[in-house]
Amino acid sequence: MRKAGAMKLFGALAALAAASCAKPQTQPRAPMSQGWTGEQQADWYEATQGSRLIPYAWLAALEQPGNERPFLDDEHMAGFRYLPRTTRGGLRLPVGFALDGQNDERLSRTRLRWKAGQGPEERWVGMNCSACHTAEITHAGQTIRVDGGPTLADFQGFIEALNLSLSQTASDPARWDRFAAAVLKGDDTPRNRTMLRRSFARLRLWQADQLRMNRTPLRYGYGRLDAFGHIYNKVALLASRKGATPNPADAPVSYPFLWNIHQLDHVQYNAVVANAPFDSFLSGATFDIGALGRNTGEVIGVFADVVIPRKKPPLLTGFVSSVDVESLVGLEQQLMRLEPPKWPGAFPAIDERLAAEGEALFKANCASCHLPLSDLTTRVPDRIAFFNDASQPPPKPGEPAQRNSPPLTDPWMACNAYAYQSASGRLRGYRAEYFSGDALPQTANLSAMLSTTVGGALAGAKKDVIAAAASTFAFGDRKPRVFVLPEAEFAPFGVAPRIDPRQARLNRCMTEKSEILGYKARPLTGVWATGPYLHNGSVPNLYQLLLPPERRVAAFRVGTREFEPKHVGYSTDEAAPGNTQVFSTVDAQGRPIPGNSNAGHDYGNGRLTEAQRLALVEYMKKL
Structure with a gap:
C-alpha cells in the first residue's frame, strides 16, 4: 500500500x-x-x-x-x-x-x-x-x-x-x-x-x-x-x-x-x-x-x-x-x-579495546544511516536508499537536495511490491x-x-x-x-514457468517514481542475533558484509543454529549440525539467480583494512 x-x-x-x-x-x-x-x-x-x-x-x-x-x-x-x-x-x-x-x-x-x-x-x-x-x-x-x-x-x-x-x-x-x-x-x-x-x-x-x-x-x-x-x-x-x-x-x-x-x-x-x-x-x-x-x-x-x-x-x-x-x-x-x-555471557567475551576502535569507525562510516538507539522510546527518522533519482523525495524547505545513493542490492522484493498487478x-x-x-x-x-x-x-x-x-x-x-x-x-x-517478463519490470523499477522503490536502513541494535544479512539473507555474517561485494562468498551452507562468534553469524561449516541446504547467488551454470544477489551495501568497504573490519564486527556485538 x-x-x-x-x-x-x-x-x-x-x-x-x-x-x-x-x-x-x-x-x-x-x-x-x-x-x-x-x-x-x-x-x-x-x-x-x-x-x-x-x-x-x-x-x-x-x-x-x-x-x-x-x-x-x-x-x-x-x-x-x-x-x-x-x-x-x-x-x-x-x-x-x-x-x-x-x-x-x-x-x-x-x-x-x-x-x-x-x-x-x-x-x-x-x-x-x-x-x-x-x-x-x-x-x-x-x-x-x-x-x-x-x-x-x-x-x-x-x-x-x-x-x-x-x-x-x-x-x-x-x-x-x-x-x-x-x-x-x-x-x-x-x-x-x-x-x-x-x-x-x-x-x-x-x-x-x-x-x-x-x-x-x-x-x-x-x-x-x-x-x-x-x-x-x-x-x-x-x-x-x-x-x-x-x-x-x-x-x-x-x-x-x-x-x-x-x-x-x-x-x-x-x-x-x-x-x-x-x-x-x-x-x-x-x-x-x-x-x-x-x-x-x-x-x-x-x-x-x-x-x-x-x-x-x-x-x-x-x-x-x-x-x-x-x-x-x-x-x-x-x-x-x-x-x-544483549551479547550472551555464554559467548566469548567482547574485546573491549577492539570494540572501542570499531565504535569510532562505526560513528564515522555507518551511524548516519544506521542511527543508534539507547532506549525503547526514541523515534527514528527514515533513512532510505532509492533505486533511482526520480523516486528521491524533494528536499524540505531550506534544506539542500539529497544526493541519491542507490542501494545496489538485489532489487526484486521492492520491485515486485511496486510492479505486480492482478484482476x-x-x-x-x-x-x-x-x-x-x-x-x-x-x-x-x-x-x-x-x-x-x-x-x-x-x-x-x-x-x-x-x-x-x-x-x-x-x-x-x-x-x-x-x-x-x-x-x-x-x-x-x-x-514452473516464468510468468512475467522480469526485465521489463526491472526497467520500470529503475526509472519510474515511487516512494517504495528503495530499501530502508534501520538501527542495528541487537544485529548480532539476526543473520544471515542483507534484506534477502544473501550474506552469512557481519564480517562478509564489510567485504567488497565481489569478495563475498557466492554460496554457503544454511540450516544450523550453531553460532560463529568471531565473524558473527550462523556457522557455514558443512559439518555443523543441520547445515543441509546451500544458499547460492548463482545457478549450476554460473548465472546470477534473481532474488539471491549479495551485491550492494558497499560504502567504501574496499578501503577498510582487515583490522578495521574485525574492529567493526567486535563493536556491533555490543549494539
Whole structure:
C-alpha cells in the first residue's frame, strides 16, 4: 500500500477510535532476558491473530508424506526449523502455531462442517508473529532463545509438505481411513465421513489455488520467505479466484527482527508502511493504527479468512474477516516492551579495546544511516536508499537536495511490491485506500488492492478497533487472546514457468517514481542475533558484509543454529549440525539467480583494512 494512502485510511479509522475515547518444550539452557515475563513470552508463542490454516483435529490426524508418522512429530517440524513446544493447554505445537476458535458463522472459506451437530467455534491452527520472528542460537553446548529474532524456518518446504500430505491422504484409501477415524472418533458414521470428504476437498482446492499462484523455480531455503508475494497472491485470489493473475513469489527476504520497530517512522524493507502511534495521556499506553494496518495485511497473507462481497456494501460496513483486531493490538503493544538481545555471557567475551576502535569507525562510516538507539522510546527518522533519482523525495524547505545513493542490492522484493498487478475482481470500483484514492480499475496494482482489502477488513471490524483504542486510552496495554482446546496437488517447483517478463519490470523499477522503490536502513541494535544479512539473507555474517561485494562468498551452507562468534553469524561449516541446504547467488551454470544477489551495501568497504573490519564486527556485538 502506498504510504500516503495508508495514512489516510488509518487516519479515518483513528478518528473513529479517538471519538470513543473524549506472549519436548525445550527451554533455553541459557535464558536471555528481553524484558518480558514468562507469561508474556507464552502469549507471544500462543496468541491468535485470526490466522486459520487447517482445523486442529485435521492437523493432529495428518501423517507425514510417505509414511504413517504424525505430521506434527517434533522431528518432522524441527526439520523445517520450527521450534517444538508444549502449549500451556498441553498441546504439542511449534512456537507460533496458534489456535483460533472464533465463531465462524459469518466467514466463508473456513466455515467447514465435517460432522453432524458441529458448532461454529471449531479450533483451527494458524500462525502468529512468533512463528517467523523467534530465533534460537546455539554455541558451545548452550542454547539461546531470541524473541523477536529472525526464524530459520523453511516456510516453503513446510507448505509443500502439508499440501503433499493432504493430497496423499485424499488419494490413499488406507491413509484416508486412518485420518477419518482419528478426526471423527466417537462420531465415525457414513454420513459424517461424507461430510468430512467434502470439507477436506474444499480445503485442498484452496491450497491448490495458492500453490498455483505462488509457484516459482526459486528455492527459499532456511530463514527466508517472500511474504509480500504470498500476501499479494492471497489478495488476488480473494478478489477474483478464477481471474487472478499468478505473480511468482520469487523475491524471498530474510525475516526481519522486530525489536524497536515501533520506534521507526516506516517499516518493511521497502519502508512501505507508516507507523502512526497515538499515546494516551491517561494510561500512558500506545495505540498504533499504522501497526494495526500492517499486521492486518500480514494476517491476510498468513491464512486469514476474508469475505469480499459480490455487491459493494456501504463504505463503513467493510469486509467480514477472521482478523482478530484486539489480539493484534495486544501483541503489538507487548512487542513495544521487547528489549533487544544483549551479547550472551555464554559467548566469548567482547574485546573491549577492539570494540572501542570499531565504535569510532562505526560513528564515522555507518551511524548516519544506521542511527543508534539507547532506549525503547526514541523515534527514528527514515533513512532510505532509492533505486533511482526520480523516486528521491524533494528536499524540505531550506534544506539542500539529497544526493541519491542507490542501494545496489538485489532489487526484486521492492520491485515486485511496486510492479505486480492482478484482476481487481470484486474489488473493482473500490477506492485504492478504501476510504480515499482513485477507484480500482479492471487490472490494478496489488499494492493498492492490498490497501483496499486491509481497509475493508478494518472497517468491518470497526467496533473492535474502537474498543481496542478506548481500552488502551483508559486502561493501558491489552493482553492478546489465547485459545485452548474445549486439495492441493504437489508439483515440482523446478519446472514452473516464468510468468512475467522480469526485465521489463526491472526497467520500470529503475526509472519510474515511487516512494517504495528503495530499501530502508534501520538501527542495528541487537544485529548480532539476526543473520544471515542483507534484506534477502544473501550474506552469512557481519564480517562478509564489510567485504567488497565481489569478495563475498557466492554460496554457503544454511540450516544450523550453531553460532560463529568471531565473524558473527550462523556457522557455514558443512559439518555443523543441520547445515543441509546451500544458499547460492548463482545457478549450476554460473548465472546470477534473481532474488539471491549479495551485491550492494558497499560504502567504501574496499578501503577498510582487515583490522578495521574485525574492529567493526567486535563493536556491533555490543549494539
